[in-house]
Amino acid sequence: NKMLSSEMWIHILAIALFCCGSADSRKVRGISSSYKRFYREKKSFLCIDGSKLIPFEQVNDDYCDCADGSDEPGTSACPHGRFYCTNLGFRPHYIPSSRVNDGICDCCDASDEYNSHARCQNTCWNLGQRERAYVEGQMRTLDEGLRLKQQLIEEGVLLWREKQAQLRELQQVAEDLQIKLEEHRRKKREADRFKEQTLRALKGGDGGKSFHLKNKTLGGILICLFCNPYSISLDEVKAEVVPVHDEERHLGDDEAMVLTTTESAKTNRTLTCVLAHLLNTNKKFTVQGIKKVSFCWVLICDLQKKLAIDYGTDWEFLFLNGQCYKLKVYEYMYTLCPFNHITQKSTAGTEVSLGLWGMWAEPAKNRYNQMIYENGEPCWQGGSRSTTVTLTCGTETALRSVKEPSKCQYIMDFQTPVACQPVLKQRGVHSEL
Template sequence: MKILGYSSPDKQNDRIIDEIEDINVDVVPGNNVNSQQNSEADTNVPSDYPRGVHKNDASSYKPTADGKFICLETKEVIPYTYVNDDFCDCKDSSDEPGTAACPNSRFYCTFQWPGHDPQFVPTSRVNDGICDCCDGSDEWEGHLVPPQIRITDKSKRYSIFQAPCENRCARVIRQLDEEKHIRSIGENIKKEYLEIGKGHSNEFGPDGAFYKLSKVCFPFQTPEYQYTVCPFKMVKQQHFPRPGVTIGKKPVWKSMTKGSYILEMTDGDRKLCPNNGVRSTTIYFLCGLNDKVIKIMEDEKCRYIAKFSTPAAC
């Protein structure tokens, strides 16, 4: 999921969380197999249970008096030293919560979001070089992505974070708090959009919330191109002095639910497109205080993605 981050109401659309990768934060160090790293954002996490176990389940991972571990579902009994030894001994996979040895097992991140459902990743993603947990606790061995597939261009990373992992939890929490504040303001502004859109439901989103956008065109400049985005009407790309190219003109809603407003502008120009296909632009409407294009990129040949900030999406 892409989340807008904000530094102030005047710059609310200048940052997207998946593009902020240059802030100086601590690298998460490795730790031993049967203890958990204390997160920067949660210093009360106990360390007397195996890595990858949610603290609410800690009692299930205590060794018996004679140093055994009882598999959670199948009740097999194995030496406690077999827990997180990178070999799957329990048929229910419960002995390897912190490694990728067992199928169908979960790794619970050391840091857990306050007030949210438990955060976990499939153990198949543990130590694969990709930082899935915001605290990097899933990459405790510090393996790096192989050089031949490692992404080095920051502009192409999107939301992928590669080991060595940074502890992003405190930063993300701040951004989520700021987003919540902006969303509250945006929902109030949205009332004006709903008033204007009365009688234009479905075609222009729920209760016609996006109708106002259909009356205006929005410019966006990149180093190479000038774009003009007219939601529900046309998206154009211009590289002066060459003629402009239409990269979408027929609106089709792909998603119309809160938090996921996606409009595809299809039926663009065909010239130079593979297999005589047509150009299209997918517009992701994101909650923001102003109507503004915040990013356009060519995701693949003749397929464009635009991110658009607007109170209509709040």
């Protein structure tokens, strides 16, 4: 009985070893955990696309039976098949099944070369460490970028309010200047009417001592002093008026007093007073007033144009307006002035426009991710130069790279904290770590 029992145990062990070996030889490789339910060992296997039902022993038999290649996930038999690298400790991914057992290690866990001469080392842990360090660095950058972004948002709100206040102040100044200018024009029209009336009254002749302007280019207009609505000092009269018959002689104080005394002017109806310098001052005030009003409106228009730009939901990009950022690439110096223009300058000093501010590109996920600059200088192949600026998250604001993937079409990488988003999708480190 003891002998019988020993033989029986040997037989059972042999069957077990055969079964284990058979199961291992038919092990389904190259599938993810989400697809394992399709590969539970049974009598038959249904192709995942539902096109064919085959015996289960034909799975991974190195012959392609399913059109979608699902019966050969662990071999290179199917031209469109995929092999799943589990890569514990790193990121899992798929490779074309044609790379299975080709002597080249494509999976960091070496699972794709289970039956080849290649001696692959499992490098997933080291790669995972680097990946984790990278992700941690990215998260630190994101945290710092978001902190700086909040500061820039607060500064942007204050700057927006300040510019709005400047706009209101300029508009008020322009309105006040316009009122003053209109009032001055009204007074000048009245003075012109007085002048015309006086000249008509004096056409009868010159019954007394006459005077005229020293510098006739100042106006050459004669006005009776007592008709003039403005006042004039002795020094001003002496500086501007001389006797008609003796141009080299200067007026004395008494003579100047006569010309500036209203009662004397009234008694001497032929007295002619020349007030060209006042008229000239009148003219200067009008010109200066117009210049001031015009200058105010130029500033107002400039401010309105700047405030019309979309600086983000919280005005976080407002601080970029008026700033410029440079980057030297080989023999060229590139200058990006956000919301304004982009230029390229060669070492020879030739400067070319690569585009003027156009709009936000408005991609689907983030409206403030790309800037479009258009209508740069003409390209020799036709059309004009243009640039797309992609904004990336960083702890400092700087122009990072410039490329020209196609002729006269440029792309730039512009790093700034305001491009940081509260939720950053991490590059996946496998959950099975």
